[in-house]
Amino acid sequence: MKNLFRALINRFSQKREPGLPKGPTHIAGVPSAKFISYVIVGMFVLFVVTFYLLPILNLVNVSLKTSSDFSKDPAGITKTLHFANYSEILVKNDFFRNFFNSVFYLVASSVLTISITVLAAFVISRRYVRFAGFFYVLFLAGIFLPNPLIPQFYLLLKLNLYNTPLGYILLKTNPGIIMLMMVGFYRTIPKDFDEAAALDGCGSFRYVIQFVIPMSKPIIASSIILFSVGIWNDIIGTTIFLTSKRFYPVIRAMFEFQGQYGTDWPPLAAAVFIVALPIIVLFIFFQKYIISSITAGGIKG
Amino acid sequence: MYPFRHGTRIGRMIPYFLLLPALLAFCIFYLFPSIATIIFSFTDITRTGYKPVTFVGLENYLDFFNPANFHDQGIALKNSIVFTLLVVIIQNAIALGFAIILNKKWKTRGFFRATLFLPVVLGITVNAMIWKLMVTPFGGPVHDLFRDLFGLNLLFFADPYMAFPLIVFVQVWSYTGYSTVIFLAGLQAIPVELYESARVDGANAFRQFRHITFPLIAQAFTVNMLLAVIGALSTFDTIYVTTNGQFDTNTLAMYMFKLAFISEGGSGRSEGRLGFASAVATILFLLILIVAVVVQRFLRRREVDL
Numbered sequence: 001m002k003n004l005f006r007a008l009i010n011r012f013s014q015k016r017e018p019g020l021p022k023g024p025t026h027i028a029g030v031p032s033a034k035f036i037s038y039v040i041v042g043m044f045v046l047f048v049v050t051f052y053l054l055p056i057l058n059l060v061n062v063s064l065k066t067s068s069d070f071s072k073d074p075a076g077i078t079k080t081l082h083f084a085n086y087s088e089i090l091v092k093n094d095f096f097r098n099f100f101n102s103v104f105y106l107v108a109s110s111v112l113t114i115s116i117t118v119l120a121a122f123v124i125s126r127r128y129v130r131f132a133g134f135f136y137v138l139f140l141a142g143i144f145l146p147n148p149l150i151p152q153f154y155l156l157l158k159l160n161l162y163n164t165p166l167g168y169i170l171l172k173t174n175p176g177i178i179m180l181m182m183v184g185f186y187r188t189i190p191k192d193f194d195e196a197a198a199l200d201g202c203g204s205f206r207y208v209i210q211f212v213i214p215m216s217k218p219i220i221a222s223s224i225i226l227f228s229v230g231i232w233n234d235i236i237g238t239t240i241f242l243t244s245k246r247f248y249p250v251i252r253a254m255f256e257f258q259g260q261y262g263t264d265w266p267p268l269a270a271a272v273f274i275v276a277l278p279i280i281v282l283f284i285f286f287q288k289y290i291i292s293s294i295t296a297g298g299i300k301g
Numbered sequence: 302m303y304p305f306r307h308g309t310r311i312g313r314m315i316p317y318f319l320l321l322p323a324l325l326a327f328c329i330f331y332l333f334p335s336i337a338t339i340i341f342s343f344t345d346i347t348r349t350g351y352k353p354v355t356f357v358g359l360e361n362y363l364d365f366f367n368p369a370n371f372h373d374q375g376i377a378l379k380n381s382i383v384f385t386l387l388v389v390i391i392q393n394a395i396a397l398g399f400a401i402i403l404n405k406k407w408k409t410r411g412f413f414r415a416t417l418f419l420p421v422v423l424g425i426t427v428n429a430m431i432w433k434l435m436v437t438p439f440g441g442p443v444h445d446l447f448r449d450l451f452g453l454n455l456l457f458f459a460d461p462y463m464a465f466p467l468i469v470f471v472q473v474w475s476y477t478g479y480s481t482v483i484f485l486a487g488l489q490a491i492p493v494e495l496y497e498s499a500r501v502d503g504a505n506a507f508r509q510f511r512h513i514t515f516p517l518i519a520q521a522f523t524v525n526m527l528l529a530v531i532g533a534l535s536t537f538d539t540i541y542v543t544t545n546g547q548f549d550t551n552t553l554a555m556y557m558f559k560l561a562f563i564s565e566g567g568s569g570r571s572e573g574r575l576g577f578a579s580a581v582a583t584i585l586f587l588l589i590l591i592v593a594v595v596v597q598r599f600l601r602r603r604e605v606d607l
Binding site: 070254 | 315316317319320322323324326327329330331332333334335336337338339341346348399402405407413414415416417418419420422423424425426427430431432434435437439440441442445474482535537538541542554557558561562575578579582583585586589590593
């Protein structure tokens, strides 16, 4: 017991580092720089908790209340775990169909976009086509040009693809920023690989499938994430180009529930959380990937 | 030179075949529509499209600036400018502060960085719903707080005076994490030795910021300013999902979107006038281009290389 005390005292006294002289700037009564930085970090933490965590927790909280509970005590912590809100949204409102729609749009357009972009980015970055620089600038220019929504709408109308999933998917199959990211990535891979493979008699299709695509795994992963989040959250495109309820993706259906449920927030909150949950889960697992790919996309743009 | 020689003519064309799908998809569904916006702006094309389309020259532009019915456009133009100024200044100021705090070493900072970034991936619709729930007059915690503390029964998104600041708030809330991460990347690229030698020379925290941090994050600063300016000027999803342009919250971009795609009945003047809406889109494009070039010129000058 005695030894334990001594050990504890030693431990704490060591932390004080009595041997070190105090800096000349330290005056009694004036808070030290370290103290100030603790206060700043504390305020920051408080701010983020209040403004970022609480609103999201509030959403989850409300989504688990019964409607009568909500009208009696809207802000209080839920006393029930009323999962019926979720089943009401999913089953009664056919939210499963919307969910499936979203997944379908997401998979179809990202598979299409990524596969065509990988190939084109490869030949552009390697300058295997003439005017490669021009094509690069062309894709770059797309970011700065006027908003294409109105002619896109007209185009789909004329192609008889307005209000069809196919039309929407084709419209979303847009290399855009992903092209710039991929070209940037391929430039870091030495061209010698291509020449070595060619010398060994590898054909170009085999090279693309066996070397280029496996090499680009990291950039493909971040492109898929970046792209999927964009499609999942696309409210404007789905509002304009998909007007039939049966084609609605989750985000659009959730937005429509607002009119349907009005002030009956618990089921509405459940719908919002169903939309948000896949992204939150994805974000928890791939946080570093997502942040780096989205910021890289932004910086390149 | 393409190393994969196949000898045949078709073989030499392979790179072009690889390029073609992406190029076609991009041109047909993005590039041409983008350029067509400018062409549309000189026509009287409508959404219903029963009438034959004719070129009307500058009529749409003259109509836009016509003082007799400039009311809607004037509000939209003013709102666009105010919105952009507020968003750019507030978002970058907060983000810079956050980035400096997150650049210090403290436990669980990764968690808080992620939390700040979460709204960026949650998307504007979910964000708007989260805040609508916070401020709803039917039991929103923020609404109840104001009621209990100050006896105010505020309508928030349905209040003509509060709707616009709230939209600015939602926009800033949604994208601050993004700017923060870009600033953070800029801060982390600054070598620690610079601060150490500054400290040896007796520079205090403010001077270190003024003479080391600020010049060296100039590049991140430029990127953030440009992204925020372009983003704020061309945003309409934030407004669409919060107020749908009611309570005088139209910006130019929202006005364009509304003219083209939202039929409300009532004011028949602007229903589905794609030509006029395209003119608005083109004016917005020119505005963004000018502002972006000016901002870039102005900020690039003070960038220094390490």
